[in-house]
Amino acid sequence: MSEAPASGRRAPLAAAVFLAPFLIIYTVFLVYPLFKGFWISLHDWELAGGYREYIGTLNYQDLWTDKLFWRTIRNTLYFVAITVPTMTLLALALALAVQGEGRVKAVLRSVFFMSSVFSVTVVTLVWSMVLSADKGLLMPLWDVLGTKPVNFLGDAVWAMPSIALATLWWGVGLPMALFLAALGQIPRELYEAAELDHASRWTVLRRITLPSIRHTMLLVLVLQIVGQFQIFGQAYLMTQGGPANRTRTMVQYIYDTGFRDWQVGYASAMAITLFVLMLGFSMLQLWLGRRGEDEA
């Protein structure tokens, strides 16, 4: 038997040592809770006290017939469908508008990013005031039009789009910053070559800019899907899920079930369902992106 050189033996050990902190945190705070959550979802499990009974898939069967749960899935999907494409396009449009040199653009970059640093309570407070039906910022508009003010947050149709609007305003900064970084990576010579090649602005956008930032586009979409599925704070603070559960989202239902009604087992079953949904849509997005790349 030949002995491996000392350095050859030490390399995997060194790698393990460097990886250990991450692996430990990852296991303790992510892997373990995920499986624990799944385990809890198989129980009738109360938040306080010791009542824990294994009930198999009974929680999931209850979910299947829970009308309110389906309602929250529909609401959440509706919210995701409004916000993800709009947010991505808006962030891209803003990034294209404010990229490059110039003092005005630099100021605008900060301005558009600034809303991201506010906490959700501030954002929802601001927008509740803006959209308020009796003393909102839009009152002069209704006066001019001579119509009755629309109670956006109390209206079955307008409540969810209003929450989406607040979310766009709040969250557009980060995807815009990601797009700005990606746009900054595109070599200037490509645009100069395109100028000499008589490319119109639209052609430049379609054939040079967009293909160059497709990876960032994919990243933004996946981050948005993961983020917007977890909508909770805005809806909880602006409408409390109303009117008539029109804005009750999955996470809010999970929160209410787990921490108001103490039904942690049932809430965990919902959380696992949400996780599967998010994973599915993210994978779908990545798969679509990859497929496009092979063709391109």
Place this chain on the structure above:
Amino acid sequence: MGRVTLRDVKKTYGAVGVIHGVSLDISEGEFVVFVGPSGCGKSTLLRMIAGLEDVTAGDVEIGGKQMNDVAARDRGVAMVFQNYALYPHMTVRENMVFGLENIGTSKTEIAARLDRAAQILQLEPYLGRKPRALSGGQRQRVAIGRAIVREPQVFLFDEPLSNLDAALRVQMRTEIAKLHHRLGATMIYVTHDQTEAMTMADRIVVLRAGRIEQVGTPIELYERPANSFVAGFLGSPKINLLKGRLVSRGGTEAVAEVAGAMVPVRVTGGAAGDAITLGLRPDVMTLGADGGLAATVDVVEELGNVRLVYATLADGQPVVAELRGPAPLKVGDAVRLSLGAGQRHVFADNSQALTLHDGGAP
């Protein structure tokens, strides 16, 4: 058509001047090389002709039309960039026809031009590939092909070979020269490499710090440099520029003293006692038994047909001699370098040439 005229062209960025009044006339079909050290403004000047940089003052004319305020796309120029600037998400074919598609050229015309360019540049096997699947030399050819299909009035090359390895650079150099003969179009070529300038140019424009130092054919610039900068920039190995002074002058005949040696020179000006720089190409020197410049050998580089002898003169100035024929020299040998028939350049203290050439004026 492809005539380019610059009239007192200036460029400043804020308070910083980059180009300080350049005037130049480039005839149709001419191959002109802008050469100079980094930061001399040669690329900026090219980009001003292309329309990628604004002209601060002066006139840029192409084909007899003033172009200062004409967009780059409408100037009838095509440019080959240093890093190629190929569109990474398009195939070679798409890269090459992109410009023609944008101006609505007919499909048959596009196909014909593409075929011709691909054939000239031997790109047929690669038309379906993306740039990232090509070697450096192939990318360079695609960049040139993209320019060719446009059939521009003027081709602009911005250091196109500097990202290639030495062997490929020599090969592409001859290919571009051939291409110029074949197309007969006006070409303006920027480089910092004096060999590229000497081998490719009809005329060389030597730039330094935003000003033209001298314009002329390669051989004119080599044989009759207007100043010590041009003399030092062109030629390899570099010319020896030796500090000395004039000890006597009678008419055009003068004697210069360099490192204790008396060197007869022919000049158009200067007076006894003036500090001068004597410019001696390495190949004018031969080994002599006595007379000439006394020197001590530092390094001998054997190149087969010639050998380069790096030596130090009596007063400490370094000197390079390119010697032919056998010469068993060792480091530390004391040698005497005789001056043969070649030109002895004399530059005044302000670096301007005082040399009297066989045609008269310097």
